[in-house]
Amino acid sequence: MRATVNQGRRHFLKVGAATGGGLVIGFHLPVVAGAAEQAAGPAKLNAYVKVGTDNRVTFVCGQVEMGQGVHNGLAMLVAEELEVDLRNVRIEQGGIDPAFGNPRYIGFKAVGGFQATGGSSSIRNFGTKVRHAGAAARFMLISAGAERMQVLRSECVAENGQVVHKPSGRKVSYGAVANDAARQVAPDQPALKQPSEFRIIGKATPRQDIPLKVTGRAVYGLDVKRPGMLTATVARCPVFGGKVRSFNAEQALKVPGVKKVVQISSGVAVVADSFWAAKKGREALQVTWDEGPMAKVSSPDMYRNWAELAKSSAAAERLKTGDVGAALAGAAKRVEAAYEMPFLAHACMEPMNATAHFKGDSCEIWAPTQAQSWNQHAVAQATGLPPKAITINTTYLGGGFGRRLESDYAVEAAETSRAAGNVPVKVVWTREDDIQHDFYRPASHNLLQAALGADGMPTAWRHRIVGTSILHYFKTFGHFLRKDGHDPTSTQGAGDYFPYDIPNVLVDYINNNPGVPSGFWRSVGNTQNGFILESFVDELAHAAGKDPYQYRRQLFNKPHAARLRGVLDLAAEKAGWGKPLPAGVHRGIAAHFAYGGYCAQVAEVSVARDGRVKVHRVVAAIDSGWVVNPGTVAAQIESGIYYGMNATLYGEITLRNGRVEQANFDSYKMARMDEMPKVEVHILEGKGDQGGAGEPGTPPIAPAVCNAIFAATGKRIRKLPVKPEMLRA
């Protein structure tokens, strides 16, 4: 692509001609410190949309596809504005480019703007930009088409990949005028289509990646092939924070196929000509570990310590209104409870992996990653190369859920490739590696207190959170930490958005982590706090002798909670709240706001005499504002419910002597088809701000199920996961 010919101002639009002919629409970045130096110079055009002389439209997507449907969702927006059939838009995964920096993460100066996919942010943050690219291309193609036909521009429209002169019916294809269009003046503010004109947006639209995924043709990280590539497994210290003291590779090197055994920062890599040889070699390898202080830490110690700390007075305040102390002291009725949340693994179906080719002065990575920029930065730090010498090629992701926002897999691959003599190496994690060397959803101890007034409604709410922190562990994000140690991800969903109308509130936080890697997990702090808030409110409703749905309705009466009340009402109505159920089946309700989406769920649950819980049906209502692909929104809520249900019924990572006790799907269990409830998703397309869809479905399911368990058994679940022994009759 050659230099900019002209540019519009809005969104720093750039227009140019493609090397092989055709029109290219790209963007300048708003200036971010550190980002400019990473751009490859002024001549480079960061393409979003290309229209070829062969009529082919290409959408280059900087966001990654991990099942959430964002490639297709953003391509729908391009196709809509460009007036082409979505099937004619080829989606290409973009590499690292400042133009793809996710505005959600701007401010990460250290990494020069942050290209990442997470936080249910893609459609919200890139939707308008992508539409402008499509609309600008349409505008210029119409201008070029009118010139070619020598007719008035105002009499021409774009239709199905052609410029049509309405009065005469004459047509010219986009491809025929794509070169001319590249010489047109870019519109300052390309007019976007009105909703009444939408052909594609708002309709459940089949995804382009699905045909690839039913034929085995989709390429995930583990499917990457490079000439001369070797495969490695890494022996890592079973204790977090442990280091290699010494190793003996003699037996490992005797395994046929093993080429090299090399030390890297995360352990010892066994490099072989096949996965099986690398695995067998690792089994034969002898490593002596310096296990470090975590070798003395087990889960029960942590929870005991946190329960003690919860009584301390030194905590970072997150939300404070009124006078909680006075309100609690003078209350007619008080309710108190402690809630405990476990560490959780991500268990992406595709185990962690990455392929790297370190070439001395550059390094190329192929990875299923959610965070290209951070991968680049981390590999630069590990290798000493400048970031621009590191190329990240993103494959399809066999699940992400926040795990792939980390960069450990990319660093391991780069270091192994270098240590093995600058050969391409794929580092493959076994399932056991994946479960035992994750960055876990934080665990916590929570102290809850409430005062109820004479009418049964709460007059005070006190929530203290003690536990591990993502940002304390993940130093790069440290600038988001407050000076008093408050981690906003730990109080997310507890204090940043507090839906209840309660006059006296205090939410505070104490970080304590002996060294367990902590990371982002679908919906982050909301997974814990959504459960705690919506379970404790249920406790209050029962203490007040009120219907849990009506009690919440009353508490959601402030304007900022109106949308939450909207979905609560819709879920209750669609679930038939208050209507009879089959014998033994009980309902629970919960609503939570996360990542811009308001979601309520009603769960229908039965509890067998042996304590086993069966979730029969879940009715969900979601308000994420303006919807691009309702099919995808429904799929994301279904998937969020499933992911949260696993955490409700099974998910738990425990430590013994600093080692994770779970290893594979037998000990880290996930629900199978017979346990999947019927799921109904109702989309409430309100006029409010556009929100996310990937994360809001996850938080409400645990409280909805546990509130139903209370309705069924009178037993209140305050510690996840729910175990049959908690509920045996």
Add this chain to the structure above:
Amino acid sequence: MATTVNLNVNGRARKVSVADPQTPLLWVLRENFGLTGTKFGCGTALCGACTVHVNGEPVRSCNLEVSQAAGKRITTIEGLSRDGSHPVQRAWVAEQVPQCGYCQSGQIMSAVALLAKNKSPSDAEIEKAMLGHICACGTYNRVRKAIHAAAATMRKGA
């Protein structure tokens, strides 16, 4: 001391030389034959991502030594159809089953094996046949629906 194993993969006779005859079939398919549609998920036959057909039966290829597959008919996702035209694949597209898609090759192979034996499976029969599979995106309801739809199409002889 490499061992040579003769296999029949997707209707084609193939010969492979492996250093360790205990190498699971999965890795031979993926690394030696480049058939990467079959996935590695757990390595211990717990998740079903690696499911292929051996003589028509759904088998976890991560747990089957390649020497045990010698002389048997092996079908992978790539062998179902060249273009995704198998009724089960078409049903999977129609129901928009996959999200991340990583487990779906295995799920499809189990579904195809089920429908070869049972033209009209009940929900319970589908669940029984699919219990070996884990999908972290939770697509189970769509899988069940797609199997019913594919069964209906296949009964009509399409």
